[in-house]
Amino acid sequence: PVRVITIATQKGGTGKSTLAVNLAAGLALEGHRTLLIDADPQANSTYVLTGDQLLQPSLYEVMVTNSATLPEVAVSCRLALDLCPSNILLSAADIVLSSVPGRERILSRKLRALTGYDFVIIDTPPSLGILTVNALVASGEVLVPVGMSTFALIGLGLLEDTINQIKENLDIENLHILGAVGTFHDRTNVARNTMAALEERFGSILFKTMIPRTVKLEEANNRLKTIYEYEPNGAGAQAFQALVQEVMTHGQE
Amino acid sequence: PVRVITIATQKGGTGKSTLAVNLAAGLALEGHRTLLIDADPQANSTYVLTGDQLLQPSLYEVMVTNSATLPEVAVSCRLALDLCPSNILLSAADIVLSSVPGRERILSRKLRALTGYDFVIIDTPPSLGILTVNALVASGEVLVPVGMSTFALIGLGLLEDTINQIKENLDIENLHILGAVGTFHDRTNVARNTMAALEERFGSILFKTMIPRTVKLEEANNRLKTIYEYEPNGAGAQAFQALVQEVMTHGQE
Ligand SMILES: Nc1ncnc2c1ncn2[C@@H]1O[C@H](COP(=O)(O)OP(=O)(O)OP(=O)(O)O)[C@@H](O)[C@H]1O
Numbered sequence: 001p002v003r004v005i006t007i008a009t010q011k012g013g014t015g016k017s018t019l020a021v022n023l024a025a026g027l028a029l030e031g032h033r034t035l036l037i038d039a040d041p042q043a044n045s046t047y048v049l050t051g052d053q054l055l056q057p058s059l060y061e062v063m064v065t066n067s068a069t070l071p072e073v074a075v076s077c078r079l080a081l082d083l084c085p086s087n088i089l090l091s092a093a094d095i096v097l098s099s100v101p102g103r104e105r106i107l108s109r110k111l112r113a114l115t116g117y118d119f120v121i122i123d124t125p126p127s128l129g130i131l132t133v134n135a136l137v138a139s140g141e142v143l144v145p146v147g148m149s150t151f152a153l154i155g156l157g158l159l160e161d162t163i164n165q166i167k168e169n170l171d172i173e174n175l176h177i178l179g180a181v182g183t184f185h186d187r188t189n190v191a192r193n194t195m196a197a198l199e200e201r202f203g204s205i206l207f208k209t210m211i212p213r214t215v216k217l218e219e220a221n222n223r224l225k226t227i228y229e230y231e232p233n234g235a236g237a238q239a240f241q242a243l244v245q246e247v248m249t250h251g252q253e
Numbered sequence: 254p255v256r257v258i259t260i261a262t263q264k265g266g267t268g269k270s271t272l273a274v275n276l277a278a279g280l281a282l283e284g285h286r287t288l289l290i291d292a293d294p295q296a297n298s299t300y301v302l303t304g305d306q307l308l309q310p311s312l313y314e315v316m317v318t319n320s321a322t323l324p325e326v327a328v329s330c331r332l333a334l335d336l337c338p339s340n341i342l343l344s345a346a347d348i349v350l351s352s353v354p355g356r357e358r359i360l361s362r363k364l365r366a367l368t369g370y371d372f373v374i375i376d377t378p379p380s381l382g383i384l385t386v387n388a389l390v391a392s393g394e395v396l397v398p399v400g401m402s403t404f405a406l407i408g409l410g411l412l413e414d415t416i417n418q419i420k421e422n423l424d425i426e427n428l429h430i431l432g433a434v435g436t437f438h439d440r441t442n443v444a445r446n447t448m449a450a451l452e453e454r455f456g457s458i459l460f461k462t463m464i465p466r467t468v469k470l471e472e473a474n475n476r477l478k479t480i481y482e483y484e485p486n487g488a489g490a491q492a493f494q495a496l497v498q499e500v501m502t503h504g505q506e
Pocket residue numbers: 011012013014015016017018019040044124125126183184185211212213214215216217218219221222263264265266379401402403404405
């Protein structure tokens with residue numbers, strides 16, 4: 001069965017898009033047929049993988065105007081890696097969908113049309129609005145990037161609360177946090193303190209893999225490349241390859 | 254007359270809250286009576302200034318349940334600096350307010366009850382939803398923190414589009430971008446390239462002041478202090494003092 005993993009946290013700038021792109025690309029490199037769904041109206045993941053942020057049709061036609069299916073919208077962007085692009089039009093989702101019955105399950109229903117993928121990775125905006133809730137309901141697993149700061153830890157706590165509310169109010173059985181991943185890790189005291197707090201309060205879900213702070217990840221994004229294309233033997237690529245392995249191991253439970 | 258300045262960009266993690274707190278605190282230190290309104294449900298600004306993120310009543314009672322006025326909710330947190338706190342309950346604003354007539358002008362109407370302030374600074378979430386639109390409509394000026402990345406430049410472009418839409422669709426005359434402020438500035442190539450792109454495409458609104466990347470700003474936030482309290486003579490405090498001066502100079506136009 002396909003594994004659907006959402007990358008989410010309300011805290012902005014913690015590395016959600018960078019993680020979504022490089023995890024999806026890493027899974028594809030290992031031969032797993034992967035679809036990345038960009039559910040963030042900023043379309044940063046779409047931009048890195050295609051160089052374009054106004055692709056149409058996009059998730060907007062799939063979720064808001066209901067005029068396209070996911071297979072129709074998916075574009076091939078790397079070997080074994082397809083993308084369902086985002087578009088700024090998607091910003092209208094919260095307002096337009098707020099009064100639609102079953103507004104939280106739109107994406108989950110649309111995923112039923114997909115065949116032939118081993119993994120679906122969903123990038124989300126830094127909020128707990130309609131788009132992120134749809135991604136959480138549609139997926140069984142959530143990966144939470146946690147930057148090296150108190151604010152990022154707060155974001156993880158808020159997300160845990162939201163997941164519990166979704167499970168209770170919407171009767172979703174199988175949604176759980178696959179893992180919390182330390183990002184922007186470096187040798188500062190704030191990083192040491194943040195990791196110590198993560199181990200203490202969230203130890204059961206804390207992944208061993210940490211993504212280091214490295215300007216190469218920033219450069220790769222700016223040059224519209226995955227880290228494997230930009231610096232295949234560097235610390236960034238090694239960390240994401242380890243993340244791919246850890247995601248695979250956890251999946252066998 | 255009171256100056257109302259919103260700190261906004263859809264791009265997450267570019268330093269909105271850090272800028273809002275330290276600009277507001279800097280204005281207060283110069284003797285200007287300042288109110289910081291935290292319109293982000295994450296309540297990061299509220300947490301730094303009070304150590305609490307679940308204060309009630311909050312902006313939720315002012316904007317969503319309409320059961321309190323701004324003066325009733327404002328708490329004094331430093332000399333000459335009051336705060337209208339946020340609370341995670343505010344996450345409901347997009348859904349609850351989506352069908353309310355005049356939903357974009359709620360905060361602007363509530364600001365009329367304020368007296369005795371020289372400045373109102375509004376921190377916003379990383380999205381262009383109801384809360385940020387209310388802040389933009391309520392203020393005359395917008396300060397946009399731009400991190401050293403392509404994604405942050407995209408965020409500035411998207412915000413410009415949103416501001417133009419608000420002015421046209423809601424007949425708001427006096428809303429304009431006070432300035433774009435480079436944040437997380439360091440000596441990397443990506444920072445050099447980002448500043449060059451900012452000067453070329455947004456030169457007319459680019460502030461001279463840049464906020465340096467310094468772990469002291471991260472530490473100050475984690476220790477619930479303003480930068481003036483944590484490292485009064487460091488690069489962070491100097492940059493924010495220069496920002497206060499630049500905001501004051503621009504205001505005389
Ligand atoms: N490990 C890292 N080291 C250095 N830079 C990084 C790293 N991960 C991401 N970045 C850069 O940091 C910024 C924030 O990362 P990214 O945009 O992926 O976060 P995000 O959580 O998706 O943000 P948003 O909340 O806006 O969606 C980007 O400019 C990105 O290029």
